Amino acid sequence: MLEQRADRLWTHAESLRFAGVELGRIMTVIELSSGGLFVQSPAELTPALEAALDERGDVRFVAPASKLHGHLYMEQYATAYPDAELLAAPGLAARRPDLTFDHLLGDTPDPRWAPDIDQVAIVGHRWLTELAYFHRPSRTLVLGDVGFHIGSSSPLKTRLVARALRVYERVGPPVEFRLTIANAESFRRSIRDVLAWDFDRVIPGHGEIVETGGKRAVLEGFDWLR
Structure with a gap:
């Protein structure tokens, strides 16, 4: 259920269909040096996944990427792990009034979590702020919808749509996201902050993980900002 990517770092991929297209979605789990787990973009908490998490430690923090990405199953984690803290991206509390957020x-x-994980709020979009995370010990960047990366292993229909959205074998947001950026300089500054991190691996919100060469992949994927 959890695939180890580095020391204290795991991922779990689950199916996600949007408008009839299989996009998939990736959950990231980080064991903090102080103990406990930081779960980003939580997947459906099946009995098998819950058992896999329990083998690795106590779930302490459950974090989304944005008000759209990574919040769908947070209520399941609140029930299964009553001592865990739910973290809110900007706008998520209004979108999920059924949940009580701690931070x-x-x-x-x-x-x-700062000794292990850094974060940047990617701003400048008209209606969405996304959190990018950097797991310092494994040099891993974790993204959401700002970081699609659809590759050759995806179904044909997904690959065709990804080409049209300009995210086929490129790390970045789909073209409609780019067209709804309200403040290009703020968005550009956010991406510069992300690129200042010393990362090599990239875990996208959707698609295939870039195991190495991630810094170059992000530079090339966001070359339209230049």
């Missing part, structure tokens, strides 16, 4: 995410990581 609002922004540019500054909480001291409880």
Whole structure:
């Protein structure tokens, strides 16, 4: 259920269909050096996944990428792990009034996970702010919808759509996201902050993980910002 990518870093891929197209979605799990698990973009908490998480530690934090990405199953984690804290991306509390959030995410990581994880709020889009995360020990960048990366292993229909959206074998957001950026300089500054991290691996919100060469992949995927 959980595929180990590095020391204290795992991923879990699950199916996600949008408008009839299989996009898939990736959950990232990080074991903090202080103990406990930081779960980003939580997947459906099946009995098998819950058992796999329990083998690796106590779930302490459950984080989305944005108000759209990575919140669908947070209520399951709140029930299964009552001591875990639910973290909110900007706008998520209004979107999910059924949940009680313990912390609002922004540019500054909480001291409880800051030794392992840095974060940047990617701003400048008309209606969406996304959190990018950097797992420092494994040099891994974790993205959401700002980081599609559809590759050759995807179904034919998905690959054709990805080409039209300009995210086939490229790390970045789909073209309609680019067209709805309201403040290009703020968005550009956010991506520069992400690129300042010393990452090599990239875990996208949808598609295939870039195991090495991730810095170059992000530079090339966002060359339209230049």
